[in-house]
Amino acid sequence: MESSDDIESRLSRLGSRGLIDTTQFVRIIIQSLYSLGFNKAASSLESESGVRLDSAQHDRLLFDVMSGRWENCVSTINSIPGIDTSSLINASYLIWKEHFFELIGSGCFLPAIEVLWKQISPLGVDSCRVHRLAQYLVCYEAMGQTGSVGSTVQRRISLFLDLVEVLPPYIRVPSGRLEKLVETAVLKQRSSCQYHNLPKEITLFEDHKCWPEQIPSTCSQVLLEHKNEVWFVQFSHNGRYLASSSSDCTAIIWTVEDDDMVVYKHCLMGHEKPISFLSWSPDDTMLITCSNGETSKLWDVKTSTLLATFSDPKRRIISSCAWFPSSDKVLCSSSEPDNRIFTCDLAGNVLDAWEGERIPKISDLAISPDGRLVIGICSEKTIWLCEFPQGKEKVIREERSITSLSLSRDGQFFIVNLNSEEIHLRKLDVNIGDGVDAVFKGHRQGKYVIRSCFGGSGCSFVASGSEDSKIYIWRRKCESPIKVLMGHSMIVNSVTWNPARPHMLASASDDHTVRIWMAGCNPQPSKKLGESLIS
Amino acid sequence: MGLLFLQSLPGPKVFKCRCCKVDSAPHDAIVSKNFCGRYGPAYLINRVVNITMGPSEDRHLMTGWHTVNDIFCSCCQQLLGWKYEKAYDDSQKYKEGRFVLEKARVMKIG
Numbered sequence: 001m002e003s004s005d006d007i008e009s010r011l012s013r014l015g016s017r018g019l020i021d022t023t024q025f026v027r028i029i030i031q032s033l034y035s036l037g038f039n040k041a042a043s044s045l046e047s048e049s050g051v052r053l054d055s056a057q058h059d060r061l062l063f064d065v066m067s068g069r070w071e072n073c074v075s076t077i078n079s080i081p082g083i084d085t086s087s088l089i090n091a092s093y094l095i096w097k098e099h100f101f102e103l104i105g106s107g108c109f110l111p112a113i114e115v116l117w118k119q120i121s122p123l124g125v126d127s128c129r130v131h132r133l134a135q136y137l138v139c140y141e142a143m144g145q146t147g148s149v150g151s152t153v154q155r156r157i158s159l160f161l162d163l164v165e166v167l168p169p170y171i172r173v174p175s176g177r178l179e180k181l182v183e184t185a186v187l188k189q190r191s192s193c194q195y196h197n198l199p200k201e202i203t204l205f206e207d208h209k210c211w212p213e214q215i216p217s218t219c220s221q222v223l224l225e226h227k228n229e230v231w232f233v234q235f236s237h238n239g240r241y242l243a244s245s246s247s248d249c250t251a252i253i254w255t256v257e258d259d260d261m262v263v264y265k266h267c268l269m270g271h272e273k274p275i276s277f278l279s280w281s282p283d284d285t286m287l288i289t290c291s292n293g294e295t296s297k298l299w300d301v302k303t304s305t306l307l308a309t310f311s312d313p314k315r316r317i318i319s320s321c322a323w324f325p326s327s328d329k330v331l332c333s334s335s336e337p338d339n340r341i342f343t344c345d346l347a348g349n350v351l352d353a354w355e356g357e358r359i360p361k362i363s364d365l366a367i368s369p370d371g372r373l374v375i376g377i378c379s380e381k382t383i384w385l386c387e388f389p390q391g392k393e394k395v396i397r398e399e400r401s402i403t404s405l406s407l408s409r410d411g412q413f414f415i416v417n418l419n420s421e422e423i424h425l426r427k428l429d430v431n432i433g434d435g436v437d438a439v440f441k442g443h444r445q446g447k448y449v450i451r452s453c454f455g456g457s458g459c460s461f462v463a464s465g466s467e468d469s470k471i472y473i474w475r476r477k478c479e480s481p482i483k484v485l486m487g488h489s490m491i492v493n494s495v496t497w498n499p500a501r502p503h504m505l506a507s508a509s510d511d512h513t514v515r516i517w518m519a520g521c522n523p524q525p526s527k528k529l530g531e532s533l534i535s
Numbered sequence: 536m537g538l539l540f541l542q543s544l545p546g547p548k549v550f551k552c553r554c555c556k557v558d559s560a561p562h563d564a565i566v567s568k569n570f571c572g573r574y575g576p577a578y579l580i581n582r583v584v585n586i587t588m589g590p591s592e593d594r595h596l597m598t599g600w601h602t603v604n605d606i607f608c609s610c611c612q613q614l615l616g617w618k619y620e621k622a623y624d625d626s627q628k629y630k631e632g633r634f635v636l637e638k639a640r641v642m643k644i645g
Contacts (some may be wrong), residue, residue, distance in 0.1 A: 229537060510537050
C-alpha cells in the first residue's frame with residue numbers, strides 16, 4: 001500500500017497543462033463512485049490513495065452540529081483556511097439562529113435573549129432579520145410558520161446542509177460534480193461543432209466533430225421534367241413528397257423513396273399562367289397552387305385530381321395563401337384592384353374577409369403551426385404579425401424591400417429575404433421588440449424573388465437561393481455562409497430542406513431543373529490509421 | 536428569368552411604364568417638370584422603382600459634363616431615362632442621386 005506522500009510527490013498536478021490538482025480530482029472520482037452506489041470501490045480508493053472524500057473540518061462540523069456544540073461549530077468555521085468574511089458571517093448567523101430557535105423551543109427565553117444580544121447582533125447582518133428573530137421571542141406561535149417543524153435531528157441536518165452551501169466548496173464536494181464537468185465539455189463541443197446536422201450520439205471516447213459532408217453537399221439527382229423555369233419547390237411536412245412549380249404552367253409532385261431517390265409521381269396541369277406559389281396542407285393530403293395573375297387551384301395529392309378552384313368574382317389576383325393547422329380552411333391574400341385578405345373553406349366559399357381602403361397589399365402570408373399567429377409581408381417593407389382571430393398586432397418596418405418569408409418548423413422563428421442581399425432572422429412573437437436576431441449575408445439578390453428556408457436537424461441551418469446560381473447555407477449563429485453549393489447554371493429561385501431527412505436539400509432554378517443535394521458520409525478515421533501503419 | 540420582384544406604389548397618382556404597365560415612379564416624387572430628355576420632355580424625379588441600371592458613363596449634356604447611368608424598366612427592359620450620379624458643375628449638384636424620366640416612355644395614372 002503506497003502512502004499518500006508517495007502519491008502526492010509523484011503527481012501533484014494532472015493534465016497536459018498542469019491545471020488539475022490530483023487531490024481534487026481523486027475526491028470527485030470518489031464522490032461519483034459513492035453516488036453510483038459503488039461504496040466498496042469508493043472506500044478502497046479512499047484508503048489506497050489516502051485522499052478522503054470529506055475534509056477534516058467537514059467531519060468535525062458535522063459532529064458538532066449534530067451534538068449541538070455551537071461554540072465548537074463557530075470555532076471550526078473560523079479555523080477554515082481561506083474563508084471570506086461574508087461567508088463567515090452567514091455561517092455564524094445560521095448556527096446561532098438554530099441555537100436561538102432551540103432555546104425558544106425548549107422555553108429558555110433568557111438564554112435566548114442572551115444569544116440574540118451577544119452573538120447575533122454583533123455579526124452585522126441585515127437588521128430586519130434580527131428584528132424578526134426578536135419578534136419570535138414575543139410571539140411564540142409565529143415560529144410554527146417559519147418552517148422549523150420536525151424533530152431536532154431533522155432541523156440540525158438541514159442546518160448542516162445549509163451551512164455547507166455557504167462555506168467554500170472544498171469542505172464538501174458538491175453532488176454530481178464529475179457529471180456536471182463532463183456534460184459541460186460535451187455541450188461545448190456540440191455547440192461549437194459547425195456542421196452538426198445528423199442527430200448522432202455523442203460519444204465520450206473522442207472529441208465530437210462533424211465533417212462538412214454532413215450537411216447536403218453533393219448533387220445526387222437532377223430532375224429534368226419541367227419544360228421551363230422552375231420557380232418554387234417545397235417538401236411536404238412529412239418529408240415524403242416534393243412539389244415543384246414552374247413557369248410552364250404546371251406543378252409536379254415527386255415521391256421521395258426510402259433510398260432517398262426522388263421519383264416523378266404526377267403532373268398537375270390546368271393553369272394557364274405560370275405558377276408562382278404552392279402550399280402543402282398540414283396533413284399533406286392537399287396542395288394549393290397560386291398562379292401569377294389568375295385563380296388558385298386545390299389538388300388532391302394522391303390522385304392528382306383538381307378538387308376546387310378559388311376564383312374571385314372581381315377577378316383579383318391571389319398572391320399567396322396559408323393553411324390553418326386543421327387542414328380545412330385557407331387564408332388567402334389578394335390584390336388588384338383592391339386588397340383583400342379572406343379565409344375560405346375547401347370548396348372555395350369565402351368564410352370571412354377583411355377588405356377596404358386600409359388593408360395593405362400582402363405579398364407573402366404564413367400561419368404559425370399552432371394556428372395562433374398570422375404573419376404577412378405588407379407593402380414590401382413591413383412585416384405584420386397578428387394574433388388570430390382577434391388579438392394583438394405588431395408591425396415591424398424593414399429598411400429595404402422584403403421579397404419572401406419563411407417560418408421555422410417549430411413556429412418560433414421566421415426569416416425574410418431582403419432586396420439588399422441580407423436575410424433577417426426574427427422571433428415569431430407579437431410581444432417582441434423590433435431588433436433583428438440574426439443577419440445572414442453573402443448571397444446575391446436584387447431583381448428577383450429569391451426564397452430561403454430553415455433546415456437541418458433542429459432547424460439550426462438556413463439555406464437560400466441566389467442570383468449567381470449558387471446555394472448558400474449558413475449556421476444560425478454565424479453571418480457568413482459555411483457552405484456554398486454550385487451546380488445550377490442559372491439563378492436559384494427557391495430551396496427547401498427535407499423536414500424528415502436532414503441530409504436532403506432540393507433547389508429550383510431557372511435552368512429548368514430541380515436538383516437534389518445529399519450529405520456525404522464521414523471519412524473513416526480507422527482507414528487513416530491503417531494507412532499510417534502500413535507506411 | 537425567374538419570378539421578378541415588382542414593387543408596387545401606393546399613392547393615387549403613379550407613373551407606369553408605357554410598355555409593360557409596371558409601376559415606375561410616384562407622382563409626388565417629381566422635382567421638376569421642365570426637363571429635356573434625349574427624346575423629348577422629361578421629369579426630374581426623386582425615386583423610381585422596378586428599374587435596372589446600366590453602366591456609368593460620362594456624357595456631355597446641355598448643362599455640362601455629368602456622370603450618368605441609363606435606367607431600364609426591369610420588366611420589359613425599355614430605356615426610361617437616366618440617373619445623375621455625379622455633376623461636375625457646382626450649379627448642377629442638386630441633380631445628383633436623382634432620376635430623369637422621359638415623358639414619352641411613361642404614362643400617368645390617376
